[in-house]
Amino acid sequence: MSRPSFRFPDGFHWGAATSAYQIEGSPLADGAGPSIWQRFAHTPGMMANGDTGDVACDHYRRYREDVQLMKALGLHGYRFSINWARVLPEGTGRVNPKGLDFYSRLVDELLEHGIAPNATLFHWDLPAALDDRGGWLNRDIAHWFAEYAEVMFKALDDRVPRWSTLNEPWVVTDGGYLHGALAPGHRSKYEAPLAAHNLMRASGAGIQAYRAHGRHEIGVVFNIEPKYPHSDRAEDVAATRRAHAYMNQQFADPALLGSYPPELKEIFGDAWPDFPADDFKLTKQKVDFVGINYYTRAVVKHDPNQYPLQATPVRQPNRTYTETGWEVFEQGLTDTLTWFKQRYGDIPLYITENGSAFYDPPVVENGVLDDPLRTSYLRKHLGALHKAIAAGVNLKGYYAWSLLDNLEWSLGFSKRFGLYHVDFATQQRTPKATAKLYAQVIASNGSVLDE
Numbered sequence: 001m002s003r004p005s006f007r008f009p010d011g012f013h014w015g016a017a018t019s020a021y022q023i024e025g026s027p028l029a030d031g032a033g034p035s036i037w038q039r040f041a042h043t044p045g046m047m048a049n050g051d052t053g054d055v056a057c058d059h060y061r062r063y064r065e066d067v068q069l070m071k072a073l074g075l076h077g078y079r080f081s082i083n084w085a086r087v088l089p090e091g092t093g094r095v096n097p098k099g100l101d102f103y104s105r106l107v108d109e110l111l112e113h114g115i116a117p118n119a120t121l122f123h124w125d126l127p128a129a130l131d132d133r134g135g136w137l138n139r140d141i142a143h144w145f146a147e148y149a150e151v152m153f154k155a156l157d158d159r160v161p162r163w164s165t166l167n168e169p170w171v172v173t174d175g176g177y178l179h180g181a182l183a184p185g186h187r188s189k190y191e192a193p194l195a196a197h198n199l200m201r202a203s204g205a206g207i208q209a210y211r212a213h214g215r216h217e218i219g220v221v222f223n224i225e226p227k228y229p230h231s232d233r234a235e236d237v238a239a240t241r242r243a244h245a246y247m248n249q250q251f252a253d254p255a256l257l258g259s260y261p262p263e264l265k266e267i268f269g270d271a272w273p274d275f276p277a278d279d280f281k282l283t284k285q286k287v288d289f290v291g292i293n294y295y296t297r298a299v300v301k302h303d304p305n306q307y308p309l310q311a312t313p314v315r316q317p318n319r320t321y322t323e324t325g326w327e328v329f330e331q332g333l334t335d336t337l338t339w340f341k342q343r344y345g346d347i348p349l350y351i352t353e354n355g356s357a358f359y360d361p362p363v364v365e366n367g368v369l370d371d372p373l374r375t376s377y378l379r380k381h382l383g384a385l386h387k388a389i390a391a392g393v394n395l396k397g398y399y400a401w402s403l404l405d406n407l408e409w410s411l412g413f414s415k416r417f418g419l420y421h422v423d424f425a426t427q428q429r430t431p432k433a434t435a436k437l438y439a440q441v442i443a444s445n446g447s448v449l450d451e
């Protein structure tokens, strides 16, 4: 019998992902401290429609029901994040047993249903108490993070086989410290490189803590967005190189190579600090895997008015764009994976997020909401993964973003990425057609895509 062309390697890991502030709700329940997202969302003017994570998907109270949804998909794994301030309300020191207990119960529920927990320690919701002490700008944060990580490893590593230190440090620094659209809302080219560097120092310290206290796997999650030049003019090619260094190498290089690409000094000029050489001993730690979040690409052209990159993305004619304004470009996923292997070596890789926001027509037939554009996005990107595997990339698994429609950060509930539609007035969950396709992909290990 000939092997179906879309069948994935045996043992390929199929999952879905979420993050704490985007779905949990009850942000201050049971003794939790406020996070910077709690604060940001309650600052007038910061969030679309004044949305907040006060309720979100109410997952903190409905997690059992949500594990049933995962079960219905046949997920092998579920990637979630831990709200640091639930566990350590002041960020360091006192542990809040009720906060810890929530994650312990979630993990038990997953295991009971045969779903492997994949826990991310930091998906952007820094304890507000630590922001008051300088947050990512304070070098001590590497120790604060390691202390928190150790608490989590001691409590859950007996049951959690896969951990990540950080989710998408680029977004934290670009949105939170350079352009200000995300918490904590700063705008400074002097702060952004410091925050970036301390994020990677903290990640390294977290991995060191894991080597002392953990027995399974730990890695880190980067968003990688491949950059292609708008033209072959030297200035566009140089702008593309800068954009690539800024977004894709600024974090992976210190973690995996122990250095920064030279373009960062070109970009930040006198705002680029000379970091102590010893810091790279901390940032570069052995990882068991790297998680890559892939959504889109950018075609880049030189633009002297763009601060500080002097580069701007160019919208492509006759292409499909998602509701977040991202071009659907699946070849970029194949290119990303092959580039990553070529630059950083043969590290086991996971796609830890991939998905799309599209308008969902409010039509439910036979209990399913038809979402053709999202379904097509999933199909195309799974095909692109298959190409990367055929090219020799050591890809272990895929997590769809996201299990549920949720709070898309400062865009509020206006953008829906879910496999399940959520009615935020009633909390009713409805499967979309993409969820149905994904369940079939999992059950057939990809073969259904041949049909």
Ligand code: BGC
Pocket: 019, 022, 167, 168, 171, 223, 293, 353, 401, 408, 409, 417
């Ligand atoms: C983040 C998610 C976010 C998604 C869609 C990623 O940048 O990790 O939290 O919802 O992309 O924007």
